[in-house]
Amino acid sequence: MSSIAETMQKRAELFAQRYDAVRQQIGRVIVGHDEIVHGVLTCLFVGGHCLLEGVPGLGKTLLVRTLARTLNLQFSRIQFTPDLMPADILGTNMVMEAPDGRRFFEFQRGPIFTQICLADEVNRATPKTQSAMLETMQEGSVTVAGNHFTLQQPFFVMATQNPIEQEGTYPLPEAQLDRFFFKLVVGYSGRKELATIVDRTTRGEIIEPQQVMDGAEILQWQQLIREVILADHVRDYLVRLTLATHPQGQFAAEITNKYLRWGSSPRGAQSLALAAKVRALLEGRYNVSFEDIRRVYLPAMRHRVILNFEAQAESLDTDHVLLDILEKLPDKSDDAASR
DSSP states (O other): OHHHHHHHHHHHHHHHHHHHHHHHHHHHHSOSOHHHHHHHHHHHHHTOOEEEEOOTTSSHHHHHHHHHHHHTOOEEEEEOOTTOOHHHHHEEEEEEEOTTSOEEEEEEEOTTSSSEEEEETGGGSOHHHHGGGHHHHHHSEEEETTEEEEOOSSOEEEEEEOSSOOTTOOOOOHHHHTTOSEEEEOOOOOHHHHHHHHHHHHTTOOOOOOOOOOHHHHHHHHHHHHHSBOOHHHHHHHHHHHHTTSTTSTTOOHHHHHHEEEOOOHHHHHHHHHHHHHHHHHTTOSBOOHHHHHHHHHHHHTTTOEEOHHHHHTTOOHHHHHHHHHHHSOSSOOOGGGO
16 A cells, blocks of 8 residues: 555656646746646646636737647647638638549648647637537537547647727637636736846847657646545535535525626536646645645636626626635535535
8 A cells, every 4th residue: 555655656746847847948938927827737737728818918829839839739829800710710621623633522621620729819709600619629529511520639728818808809608618627817927027028028039948748748647637536525625615606505605696697517616626636746745635626716617607797786706706705615514415
């Protein structure tokens, strides 16, 4: 038993080292935004997708491009616009002509056939086009004209949206928001970080990240993350945190009943569990703690709950409600039936 525990401990430590190696290479190019980088890497290592919200010019595109180079993965960028069609993303059947003059249909793959896809300003496309991403994000496959194509793994979508400009935009439907593992809010750089950014970019300094990992290794770490132990009492805590977002539910907090219209789906609980396992490994542990759950609660849940009219009238955001739930829900439950 001790040898098994030692092996698990070594694997956890090795993952933390390899994770840090990737983070350091990204840090050579991206100034600051440590929590954002952690969030993006967490999504990647659990096989999820990431939604970044922030005003233009904060380095979101540079971040995902740097990530692709560090991991030596195929990269493509899709600029979403109101006239973008599903075929522009997935691909379409084209009429081709053989040397003998015979014509036939041949499928031309779209930019979604990659490993890291940047969906830039995803809320600028129409709902029909946005929905073209649903199958790829959930199943890792594409179906066009009855033909089924499996995407190469690992497959990671990072979408961005501008929270300020609403003219000519189409808010993402809840079904698609729920398929994002994390929603990360990118803020402005601080004084020191902004000075470094100005210094680097205006001197013509070009920093190229080194490749430190490949797709095969990422798949191995994805399997390791799922082996991390989630004890019953910790699992019960994340389940109650999820149920606490359901208005009029058994564990609903007072603020939930007052300000939320809809709560999180089961994907929220799954995201909490997987993200917390990553945090545990980064701490050199092979088991999840209560603190691991708390640290990933906001990015895993903020896009999975819907505010009611009263909350909107009072200019509250989902983070305010979720933080109140997190503060007031106890670690352990006295309800024996929940164990």
